[in-house]
Amino acid sequence: MDEELRAELLRRMERDQAARLADDMDWELVLQVDAENLPWLKDVIADRGWPGASLVGPDGAQAAWLLAQHADSDPAFQRQCLDLLTAAVEAGEATARDLAYLTDRVLLHEGQPQVYGTQLVGRGGRWVPDNLRDPDGVDGRRAAVGLGTIAENLARFTVPPEPTLLRCGCGGQVPFELPDDFSEPVSVTCPECGREMTIYKSADQVPGVGER
Numbered sequence: 562m563d564e565e566l567r568a569e570l571l572r573r574m575e576r577d578q579a580a581r582l583a584d585d586m587d588w589e590l591v592l593q594v595d596a597e598n599l600p601w602l603k604d605v606i607a608d609r610g611w612p613g614a615s616l617v618g619p620d621g622a623q624a625a626w627l628l629a630q631h632a633d634s635d636p637a638f639q640r641q642c643l644d645l646l647t648a649a650v651e652a653g654e655a656t657a658r659d660l661a662y663l664t665d666r667v668l669l670h671e672g673q674p675q676v677y678g679t680q681l682v683g684r685g686g687r688w689v690p691d692n693l694r695d696p697d698g699v700d701g702r703r704a705a706v707g708l709g710t711i712a713e714n715l716a717r718f719t720v721p722p723e724p725t726l727l728r729c730g731c732g733g734q735v736p737f738e739l740p741d742d743f744s745e746p747v748s749v750t751c752p753e754c755g756r757e758m759t760i761y762k763s764a765d766q767v768p769g770v771g772e773r
Contacts, residue, residue, distance in 0.1 A: 566605070567621035570612060573598050574624035577631060598628045599635060602642075611645040613654025622649070626659040636670045643667045657706040677703050678711050683722025688715055729756055 577598065580591045602625070605612060612625040629642035643663050649655035665675035674694035682691035690711060693699060700710045708714070727735040733753030747760045 562618060563609075563616055566609070566612065567617040570617055570621045570624035570628070573601070574627050577627060592634075595631050595634065599632050599638070602628045602632065603638060606642070606645065611642075611649050611654070613649045613652070615654060619656075622655050623659060626655065626663060630663055630666055633666075633670065636667075639663075639670065640667055658708060661703070661706040661708060677706065677708060678714070679708070681715075681718065686721055688718045688722055727758065727760070729754065729758065731756065 577594055580586070580594045605625075609616065612621060614622045616622075617625065626646060629639060629646065632639045632642065643660075646655055646660050646663055650657055650660045661677040662679045665677050665679045668675050669680055669691060674692045675690070676694055676699075678690035678693050678696075678699045680691045681688045683689075690696075690699070703710065727749060729735055729751040731751060731754040733751045735749050735751050735758065748757055749760065750757050
């Protein structure tokens with residue numbers, strides 16, 4: 562086992578979670594942490610391959626998954642990580658649970674429905690799974706990878722989502738919600754000045770919420 566690599570993965574995971582779970586979470590700090598982790602993880606994978614449990618221990622392997630889970634600014638690399646993690650799970654080097662999270666993340670970024678419902682979005686003042694494939698069968702799929710039911714997961718999110726606000730040129734704040742199918746632009750109108758604005762899908766679209 563590479564104890565030095567494991568320790569660095571755990572350190573980076575701890576910093577990732579500290580930024581995201583702070584009471585006064587600062588998205589600029591979150592993005593800064595992610596930006597620092599991304600090139601580092603790329604170098605590790607290029608040099609050592611996917612950090613599986615035999616190389617960095619089960620906790621180190623989970624830390625590698627978490628850094629990949631938050632590599633949203635590089636969708637192509639995140640897809641590469643998903644392929645590597647899939648192979649790692651088949652080899653017993655990573656968990657199906659972690660693979661479920663990353664699968665959903667990548668599919669949503671690629672404009673496809675998620676499979677396990679791990680990624681949530683605020684709609685109508687409550688948290689719901691974002692663009693979910695076959696909702697009736699999701700609890701069975703979740704059980705197969707060691708996840709609780711959708712209802713159990715949603716019960717953890719007791720604080721209602723804050724509305725997403727888009728700043729207009731006039732200074733007004735325009736609330737909006739991203740639809741399940743964001744393949745087409747979304748139009749919103751500023752209540753202050755009546756200006757119509759169009760929101761396009763991009764790699765840095767307003768983030769939703771995942772189970773981790």
